[in-house]
Amino acid sequence: MVVGSLQATTAQEAEWRHATSLIGEPKYPPDFRHFDYVNPDAPKGGELRLSETGSFDSLNPILPKGEVATGIVGFVYETLMTSSEDEVSTEYGLLAEALAFPDDYSEVTYRLRENARWHDGEPVTADDVVWSFDKLVEINPQQRFYYQHVTGAEALDERTVRFTFDEAGNKELPHIVGQLPVLPRHWWEGTDADGNPRDIAETTVEPPPGSGPYRIATFSPGSTVTFERVEDYWGRDLPVNVGSHNFDRITYTYYRDLNVEFQAFKAGEFDFWLENEAKRWATAYDFPAVQEGKIRREKLENPYRSAGILVGFVPNLRRPLFQDYRVRRALNLVFDFETLNQTIFYNEYERVDSFFYGIPLRWEGLPQGRELEILETVRDLVPERVFTEEYRNPVNGGGRAHRQNMREALQLLQEAGFEQRNGMMVNKTTGEPFSFELLLNGPTIERVALPFAEDLRKLGIDMRVRSVEPSQYVNRVRSRDFDMIYTGWAQSLSPGNEQFDFFGSEAADREASRNYAGIKDPAVDALIRRVVFATDREELVAATRALDRVLMANQYVIPSYTSRNARIAYWDKFGRPEPLPEYSIGFPTVWWYDADKAARLQ
DSSP: OOSSOOSOSSTTTSOOBSEEESSSOOSSOTTOOSOTTSOTTOOOOOEEEEEEESOOOBOOTTOSSSOBOTTIIIIIBEESEEEOSSSSSEEEESSEEEEEOOTTOSEEEEEEOTTOBOTTSOBOOHHHHHHHHHHHHHHOHHHHHHTTTEEEEEEEETTEEEEEESSSOOTTHHHHHTTOEEOOHHHHTSBOTTSOBOOTTSOOOSOOOOSSSEEEEEEETTTEEEEEEOTTOTTTTSTTTTTOOOOSEEEEEEESOHHHHHHHHHTTSSSEEEEOOHHHHHHSOOSHHHHTTSEEEEEEOGGGSSOEEEEEEEEOTTSGGGOSHHHHHHHHHHOOHHHHHHHTSTTOOEEOOOTTBTSTTSOOSSOOHHHHHHHHTTGGGSOTHHHHOOOOOOOOOSHHHHHHHHHHHHHHHHHTTEEEETTEEEETTTOOBOEEEEEEESSTTHHHHHHHHHHHHHTTOEEEEEEEOHHHHHHHHHTTOOSEEEEEEEEOSSOOTHHHHHHOHHHHTSTTOSOTTOOOOHHHHHHHHHHHTOSSHHHHHHHHHHHHHHHHHTTOSEEOEEOSSEEEEEESOEEOOSSOOTTOOOTTTTOEEOHHHHHHHO
């Protein structure tokens, strides 16, 4: 629910407000001085060295092509609003000092801060906002879909911009418009040092001016990029920025191999490591820097308190091979998570059974109450098991349980039109082998995929595991050139319009959407609309659980596993607020460089 009550029905009469929240009311009043979780006296200075896996070839943040350098949006470019890290789905003014919208959420108006400036000294104007929105939806198909219900943006004067929507009742629209990155029109429509006109529709490695707390100092395409703090940053004293952006310089170094990247961290070539491999976390931190206390390790649950997730093997339903539910269920029966957890995961993980795993929006038990009422509206479009069975992942672990699941998988495949011939699983009618490629973004998941492939081979199924470098992976996924990938979706406590992009039929055939599976399900479409247009929190929760239940019942993904903790390691040269924000580790935004600690390391 968006905060506050409005006495008026038009945007012109609606009250200006400093914040918006999709759950309850904002924590901080209009006159707040800083967020509670920051150190308002945090020292400024020092350098932070970070890493990225992959490469980059562009400094243009809105293109659907190329790989943009990490940090462009956030460090260099800003948005109209910014989120607090101790609340859920709540935004406060950044470039905008206030927003207003009518009772029916049919439009929203933003008023820019009078002192907002680009790094070249030019003011940030409503015209910049309108131009940024127009170019974003013109150039980027994914963003065009995300903002599909925004029919237009209009500058009312130099500091005021209004966005209109194509239908009323979508409470999230004012919120997501606040996430719009704003770019300087005068620079992008100008010329470079050689007199050549710039083109926002093309990649560029010319450092752009932004309005944010950092500017690009140096870079080497595909290798490194360094941001330096803007001393005269216009927004440094805003309540949302006090205690933040404390490092003088932040450098990202890019690595193409994750193991090489970790060795570089051990050698002190960069400062912070977010661990994504259970075995490495359990066995690879016995080197001197850890033993001597120079590197600290922690498990922090903060980022997961408001984030649900589903991750796993995603079959491409655009391929006839995966269009039968029984085939997808058979693949899930074969996946032996329990053995993997015991042998290579050091029991660090838990199996995922929901698209909203870990948060209160996941399905629970059999449907009842409001959720059941919502599901009844699509009863003719969903399997009966949605109403009669709780979703359950198969339990393996080797031995009898695994053998039984393999037999059940074989039975399902036979019912779906396959049979074994000379040790190979083939289509009964065409004789075509059951063969497909699992496309991976680098080799990290190979240790999970290869045992899966070996078990599938016992049934005569040929799953070829292919790891490619990040840019090739991204291009193939964007163009739907894959049979199966390993990926996932993060979910918030306030799901909304992004669900159309995740699972909606319209997104299935749209290049670069996040409907990786190619789901085209009228029941799912209907339930997404119930989520987006929920009239209150109770209905939102019920509709989300109904959506989750239908997605899981159709086995659109073979779920894998997750850990509900962020495993971090870092060289002990930083200070940070205590406690950390409720829903984030706050890194690097509210951490700072501790010169005394750094001196001891040297």
